[in-house]
Amino acid sequence: MATGPPPDEADGEGLHSDSLAADRLAPDPTSGAIAPTHITSEPAFHHIPVLGAEVLAGLAVKPGGRYLDATAGGGGHSRLILEAAPDTQLVALDQDEQAIAAIRANLAEFGDRVSVCHTNFAAYNPGAIRFDGILADLGVSSVQFDQGDRGFSFRHAAPLDMRMNRHQPLTAADIINTWDEVELANLFYRYGEERLSRRIACRIVEQRPFETTTELAEAIARSVPPAYRHGRIHPATRVFQSLRIAVNDELNVLEAFLNRSPAWLMPTGRLVVISFHSLEDRLVKHTFRAVPALRVITKKPVQPTDAELSANPRARSAKLRVAERIAETAPELPPKLNR
Numbered sequence: 001m002a003t004g005p006p007p008d009e010a011d012g013e014g015l016h017s018d019s020l021a022a023d024r025l026a027p028d029p030t031s032g033a034i035a036p037t038h039i040t041s042e043p044a045f046h047h048i049p050v051l052g053a054e055v056l057a058g059l060a061v062k063p064g065g066r067y068l069d070a071t072a073g074g075g076g077h078s079r080l081i082l083e084a085a086p087d088t089q090l091v092a093l094d095q096d097e098q099a100i101a102a103i104r105a106n107l108a109e110f111g112d113r114v115s116v117c118h119t120n121f122a123a124y125n126p127g128a129i130r131f132d133g134i135l136a137d138l139g140v141s142s143v144q145f146d147q148g149d150r151g152f153s154f155r156h157a158a159p160l161d162m163r164m165n166r167h168q169p170l171t172a173a174d175i176i177n178t179w180d181e182v183e184l185a186n187l188f189y190r191y192g193e194e195r196l197s198r199r200i201a202c203r204i205v206e207q208r209p210f211e212t213t214t215e216l217a218e219a220i221a222r223s224v225p226p227a228y229r230h231g232r233i234h235p236a237t238r239v240f241q242s243l244r245i246a247v248n249d250e251l252n253v254l255e256a257f258l259n260r261s262p263a264w265l266m267p268t269g270r271l272v273v274i275s276f277h278s279l280e281d282r283l284v285k286h287t288f289r290a291v292p293a294l295r296v297i298t299k300k301p302v303q304p305t306d307a308e309l310s311a312n313p314r315a316r317s318a319k320l321r322v323a324e325r326i327a328e329t330a331p332e333l334p335p336k337l338n339r
């Protein structure tokens with residue numbers, strides 16, 4: 001990864017896909033203004049699990065197996081695992097308290113087959129428990145994304161928050177309104193791969209403070225050339241991605257999880273990770289190769305079929321990779337002595 005942004009480039013080619021591409025809005029061609037959608041009621045906690053069949057195949061779910069869903073969200077994948085084979089046991093983690101409440105409610109019918117833990121997956125400690133499979137379906141859930149007050153999407157006028165764990169102090173507003181111009185440009189370039197990082201950072205610093213997602217998105221849209229404004233994705237998409245990654249420290253916690261979690265697996269246990277942007281996928285690919293306890297199962301990432309994409313367009317950037325914990329070879333015994 002480069003350490004700082006190069007001079008800004010004006011074209012919008014070579015955009016990498018990311019989970020915020022759903023935020024492609026139709027800005028006013030002259031002002032770049034975005035018509036905000038005001039959410040008046042909380043959506044039900046419903047998230048369509050991505051790559052469901054591929055997750056079950058990757059985990060090789062077996063009767064009586066024990067699984068860890070490190071990002072349980074709405075419990076969609078957890079439910080698939082619990083229903084895939086009799087007597088499977090599941091530990092469900094999430095760092096978002098609202099998700100934890102939803103998981104408890106949505107999986108109540110499975111009784112003591114499920115235990116739920118409110119934690120960041122990087123801080124989880126399984127004690128002596130070892131799992132037959134671990135799943136991490138990264139990023140935010142549809143519910144978090146669509147919730148009017150969370151600030152993940154510029155489709156809704158909301159405070160610049162973006163915290164998955166609302167007990168942590170740092171918000172997106174803190175970053176946007178207090179970091180200096182160079183720090184912001186570096187952030188947009190590194191975590192958003194934004195080519196116009198310097199120009200956008202300069203305009204933000206001139207116009208801040210910003211309070212809401214839509215104010216910030218409009219300012220970004222106004223600060224870029226018209227060709228860029230009408231590109232494949234909304235011009236604020238990459239900046240929003242970079243802010244979310246920074247607020248939740250997403251790449252550092254993912255790296256810690258990828259290095260720690262192989263030790264939580266039984267020999268031949270499976271680690272399945274679904275990522276939604278190139279920075280995450282790169283980290284998963286390289287760490288799977290680098291961790292000595294893992295054997296890579298998927299040489300290439302598994303992606304959704306056209307049928308899944310037409311049913312769930314939000315799956316479009318998903319990439320699934322699988323690794324297996326190498327079975328410890330028994331220490332060689334000395335040849336039996338003839339007596």
Ligand SMILES: C[S@@+](CC[C@H](N)C(=O)[O-])C[C@H]1O[C@@H](n2cnc3c(N)ncnc32)[C@H](O)[C@@H]1O
Nearest residue numbers: 049071073074075076077094095096120121137
């Ligand atoms: C894409 S959603 C998972 C959806 C889930 N697989 C389902 O089918 O309902 C990601 C979830 O992971 C949680 N999450 C993201 N990063 C996390 C982390 N570092 N530790 C714990 N939970 C995390 C988010 O709060 C969110 O609820």
